[in-house]
Amino acid sequence: MSDFTHDAWGIYVAVITLVSIVACLVLLFGFSSQRVPVNDVGTTGHVWDENLEERNNPLPRWWMWLFVITVIFGFIYLALYPGLGAFAGKYGWTSAGAYKSEQAEAAATYGPLVDKFLKQDVKVLAGNAEARQMGQRLFLTYCAQCHGSDAGGSRGFPSLKDNDWLHGGDPQAIRLSIVQGREGMMPPMGAALGGDEDVRDVMHYVFRLGGRTFDGIRATRGKAKFDAMCAVCHKPDGKGNMAIGAPNLADDIWLHGATDAAIMESISKGRKGSMPSHEGFLDEGKVHLLTAYVYGLSR
Template identity: 40%
Template sequence: MSDFIHDSWGYFISAIALGGIAWCVWLLYSQRRWLQSKPAPGTPVQSTGHVWDGDLTELNNPVPRWWTWMYLLLCVFALGYLVLMPGLGTNPGLLAFTSADAIAREQAAQAQAVQPVYARYASMTPQQIARDPKAQEIGVRLFLNTCAQCHGSDAKGAPNFPNLADNDWLGEGTPEYIAQTIEQGRHGVMPAWKGVIDPKNAAEIAAYVRSMSKLAADPVQVVFGKAGYENYCAACHGIDGQGNRALGAPNLSDGIWLNSTSQDAIVRTILEGRDNRMPAFGQVLTPDQIRVLSAWVWGLSNTASQ
């Protein structure tokens, strides 16, 4: 759609809108037989020459006046609309209406309406919220409406979407960090090593990575892959493969995988990298909703703390 944001498109659309109104008025004027005096009763009406079923003749009667006035009034309405509303290119109109402002007003009204529901949680800690039965009900509904499309209705994730119930976190895993992630989103990036690491060496590194999680791997590849891992991967994932939460680098030794454990999938990840994004919901959920939702998510993997 980036091809359609130039100002010239606004002039183009404006010309079509105004031209359409002008054409409609001209068409009504050009077919103005209704201005003539009404034929006297019994006066023959000119036939168009079209006859159906032997006796149904189409007559050339003038357009009813009410029909013409209706279209003229619609043209006046259209002009008034274009003056008041943003219908002529970049002109905001006299009312300066925008759909973004309308949505913002609706969101503000909705936030005001639900504020009493969340007021009781304002003085509670995230741990207390996670134990509260009513807050759990709210958290479930917020999660199903906002997060389940990617993380699953049971919050146990799917390929490329993390399991939120296993206490294995790419970040800190605290209620505050979870709330920040919900509000601001997250962008996880692993660089692509294609052109730096050849496929043979990538396969060796993949074998070594599999061995860290006690998965079956070619022992010869594991020996050669260890050096490649230490050269290219250890800076983020750690020399022991236990990851780095500050960088969002996952633990490669705990047997928990965001994607497939197959050798081919790991090689593809090494060569092509990864670019995973979680959208920000700070403009969708209120701060109170984010607080309850983050506490609920935290509680999924911290049942012993509740």
Template identity: 45%
Template sequence: MTTGWSLFVIFLVVLNIAGCAWLLWWTSKVRGNEGRNTSETTGHVWDGDITEYNKPLPKWWINLFWITIVFSIGYLLWYPGLGSFAGYAGWTSAGEHDAAKAEADARIAEAFGRFEGMPIDEIARHPDAVSFGARLFANHCALCHGSDARGARGFPNLTDDSWQWGTGTPDEILQTILHGRQAAMPPLAAAIGGDVGVTEVTAYVQSLSGIKADPALAAAGKARYAGVCAACHGPDGKGNPVLGAPDLTDGVWLYGSDFASISEGIRNGRAGMMPAHEPILGELRSRLVGAYVWSLSHDGQVVSSGAQ
């Protein structure tokens, strides 16, 4: 906050407190010889004989207001509330967060520290760790992958055996969680012959996974595919898990298998991004999430709740 804004905020706060104090003093004072039992009225009369009197507030009530004002001044001096003034307590929301996080990390380390550095498939043998990983997944991953981890358009299903990056090994899953992934499907309309080329390659790509397509268009698209698309997806369309280039023959589609969705991806490219979660979760929590994710597609290999 700049000095100018800080002074402006301080001015507004002081003005409001002073205004409240003045208003309290002015409305509660005894005027002249009227005394506490003044018969002065507001002029409001109801039903002919019910009159509203203008009397000061009770002394105890007024004192509560004064105590409130004094408390607010002390609070603003102790905690930050006057512009850029840090307060005599030195309290900050960032410090409060860091302290709470350190306390939570200590509890987690005590409960799950034995899993530090352990492969996630081994962690998945411990139901308590998988259960905690599921809660972490719900808090940090379900927004994109869904509460059931089955994904949505543009977000992969984590419960099947189809993997865009790698083959679903424990190390690859953990790598994805820790460091994220960045898809890089470039727009290819100009490279494959404009709208005609996009139409032909789309038909060929559909044919690779058994989707009914015009044979003539698919045949023409095969040559265009071989010249441009095969560099990433392979000559047979099986993909390249190292590059994150998906298999086009397995019937699993991240953005949809209809003609419009495939042609859109070819024409405009795709840029899906899985953010790195190590800065958010830390290494141990990432392993616990990884154990949960690994367990989703390896149900038969997860030991029952009584195992250790």
């Protein structure tokens, strides 16, 4: 198989490759048989940096033979593997073919095991050491860059092992998170609330809901605003709504930072979280193992 748009290109590349290799040989032997005239002390007469003189000794034999061997190796390689334009080489090797055979090998090794796991319930699988190990390897490959290698998350990327869920922690919800992806959208509320002082009032009311130290006067002032503007999504008790990914604000777990400044910013400027969909990218077996792994993390 070749990507050349016209056969002539393949020939062109092949000819250039062969001519260059042969030219290397010609150059090597041509120059080693020709001697530059030298004077009686054996130097060519070229002098640099006051006293650096050029001698003219033949190339060491071992070096020349090494060079010849590499050329022979090159010819053998080009006969067996692709490298000469459109010529596929005797073995017909392609990177796509190598990838496919690796995949087939993996499927033959793990296929029966994955099929067995696919028939098992996620909750059961979460307790299976072998399945968890496979799940962990998949997690490290596909998920760790965002959720951390220990699944502990970081700012903006939720921890998956604290049993605090934005979208739900039952097997079905975890599976959906992985397959469909998730979007979390907290609208900027600063302007609607009236300004920084009002944002701070609402924040203190949120602290009151969650049992964190709060300013009583501010919290009382903030309550009405919270009920009017935040409760639709975060619920009147602040415990959140998994249907729209609105987090629990009363559990003192903060996705976007726990300091007063970070929480103020969450409220006034809004926040956005995006979990990419893995549909079509991960097959059913991998999704099943990942779901079981994530499910098991917090239990």
